[in-house]
Amino acid sequence: MSSDETTVSGAEDRMAGVEPVPGVAKPDPILVANGVRRSFGGLKAVDVGHLEVQRGTITALIGPNGAGKSTLFNLLTGFDRVDEGRWSFEGAAINGRRGHQVARSGMVRTFQLTKALTRMSVLDNMLLGAQGQFGERMAGALWRPGWARQERANTERALELLERFRLVDKRDDMAGSLSGGQRKLLEMARSLMTEPSMIMLDEPMAGVNPALVQSLLSHITSLRDEGRTVLFVEHDMDVIMGISDWIVVLAQGRVIAEGRPSDIKSDKQVIDAYLGAQDDEAAESREGDDG
Numbered sequence: 181m182s183s184d185e186t187t188v189s190g191a192e193d194r195m196a197g198v199e200p201v202p203g204v205a206k207p208d209p210i211l212v213a214n215g216v217r218r219s220f221g222g223l224k225a226v227d228v229g230h231l232e233v234q235r236g237t238i239t240a241l242i243g244p245n246g247a248g249k250s251t252l253f254n255l256l257t258g259f260d261r262v263d264e265g266r267w268s269f270e271g272a273a274i275n276g277r278r279g280h281q282v283a284r285s286g287m288v289r290t291f292q293l294t295k296a297l298t299r300m301s302v303l304d305n306m307l308l309g310a311q312g313q314f315g316e317r318m319a320g321a322l323w324r325p326g327w328a329r330q331e332r333a334n335t336e337r338a339l340e341l342l343e344r345f346r347l348v349d350k351r352d353d354m355a356g357s358l359s360g361g362q363r364k365l366l367e368m369a370r371s372l373m374t375e376p377s378m379i380m381l382d383e384p385m386a387g388v389n390p391a392l393v394q395s396l397l398s399h400i401t402s403l404r405d406e407g408r409t410v411l412f413v414e415h416d417m418d419v420i421m422g423i424s425d426w427i428v429v430l431a432q433g434r435v436i437a438e439g440r441p442s443d444i445k446s447d448k449q450v451i452d453a454y455l456g457a458q459d460d461e462a463a464e465s466r467e468g469d470d471g
């Protein structure tokens with residue numbers, strides 16, 4: 181992404197003067213979490229003291245495998261229950277709300293296509309997105325009372341979004357026939373059905389053909405540039421460093437660092453806990469290739 185685009189969004193200005201320290205306050209946070217904890221047996225999967233996400237930025241949540249990124253996503257969006265903790269979105273406490281209630285309040289997460297969703301058409305996937313409700317109960321959601329009245333408006337919005345994400349020609353195809361990258365586009369398009377102010381993307385580049393990466397990146401930056409807040413979990417370091425306004429690093433459930441990409445690249449603790457390990461893995465795989 182060019183530095184011009186960053187300037188256009190104003191995201192850099194919004195973060196000016198914010199110190200790169202764990203738990204730092206942001207000028208205008210859309211999401212504020214306090215003491216969010218979740219254990220599985222004796223394992224503390226998430227143990228976040230204080231975390232704020234600045235409105236109108238792309239914030240990456242990174243960390244080694246098992247750091248607690250997915251668990252934190254699930255907790256904040258109402259798809260898992262905390263042991264303790266409070267968090268607010270747009271100034272209102274939303275801890276304790278269920279997934280679809282969180283989605284209706286404006287914070288939506290993407291979901292990978294489950295088996296049931298792959299057997300539905302692309303357009304029906306979009307219409308389900310209008311419910312802001314996924315998971316086990318979604319199959320029945322299409323037939324909710326009152327759905328028929330809304331259907332025309334929802335279909336119109338779905339087609340507009342499919343046009344924007346270049347999937348409109350696929351609207352009647354089964355979602356399972358889409359390529360990895362097209363699935364990611366569908367997940368993103370579907371999450372926009374409820375007009376969320378914040379979108380949480382779960383590994384948006386996983387399984388995406390390199391040819392589609394640039395297109396996905398520009399869709400993510402355009403979400404921010406139209407005023408939405410993006411929080412994403414990703415492993416691809418080039419993507420993370422290239423697209424993020426701010427990066428939060430989790431290790432063993434805790435926020436060990438946060439800052440701009442340049443801060444994170446040079447943070448010794450991050451290098452030790454994460455980036456160093458990645459370099460070692462890359463070196464090992466290169467050695468393996470040579471042999």
Ligand SMILES: Nc1ncnc2c1ncn2[C@@H]1O[C@H](COP(=O)(O)OP(=O)(O)OP(=O)(O)O)[C@@H](O)[C@H]1O
Nearest residue numbers: 220223224225243244245246247248249250251252
């Ligand atoms: N439902 C569960 N039951 C038991 N342990 C779990 C459960 N969900 C997550 N964990 C454990 O909690 C820890 C955090 O897992 P989580 O999936 O949140 O990490 P992550 O940072 O998203 O990892 P990855 O990058 O590999 O997806 C891990 O040790 C994981 O094994």
